[in-house]
Amino acid sequence: MHQDPAAYAEVKRRRLRAWRVMMLLALVCILAALALGAFELHAHGLNQFLYRAPGVGASK
């Protein structure tokens, strides 16, 4: 069964576009998390960002 070359090219183009959309979403997710961290670091300083008292965040 042979596929029409034009239809095949269209499918390939559509899949590349889909892949770009998902990679862009992944990038946005990563940048959003990093932006939140940068905002908190700027607002409260490096010491609070790095220092964690024992037991804070998990009971163990």
Place this chain on the structure above:
Amino acid sequence: MRARSRKRVLPLLGVWFFRGLLVIPFAFMAPEIISLALGRPGSVANVSASTADVLGTSSFLLFVMMLAVTPVYTMTGWRWHLILRRDYGVAMFFTAGTDLTLAAITTGATFPGGPLGRIAGHTFLLFGTLSVFLLIPLTLTANRGAMHWLGGRWKSIQRLTYVLWVTILIHLAFLFGLSSFFLDALAVSAPLALLRVPVVRRRWRSARKARTNRLLRIGAALALIGLFSIGYSQLVHELAVKGTAAFVQRPPSD
């Protein structure tokens, strides 16, 4: 005839047994979450103390179970459990997402600076949040429609799982240092990572199909399962203890 129906029923029972385990984190947390929704006194402090211990540990266990699907296929050739990879991945998204949401709402007494400070105000919080955010594209593409939509490129999106694996380990390293949970996480990760190395996977599969190197395979399987079990049993024990405490609404204070 009976043997054939048993061959169909047992895998189905296995799949539904493992799917049944997915409700455990929510069952443990349900009493505290209901109390929180009803505004009962002490409920905020209870959820704050439990959410990371119960939902955080559960999320990691679900992640590990999801990662274990492919190595189990490599070692045994079983196919009945492959559907669980998607189920455990999606369940992890909902568990980790609930953990993040509850942390943003309830951990104000522990982390100053409002909801954003509670999810990104420390190095370990930032990597936990980053891990949850990375689950968004992974979960959105964990279905047949997305596989068809992306074609051969679907796998490259799902390879974000390996980035997620690294961010989770960094999150645990910041949280626990080189002790307890982090070492357990390394113990469960090492066999799963080794069985993903292309050369190892290829050789194991071909030896299994050719029925050669049986002793070597059994020895390696015992060593890998043993190492995995050491870390996994500690994590399950932690979840059982903290989950039971959350269920009766008496969590350990931070």
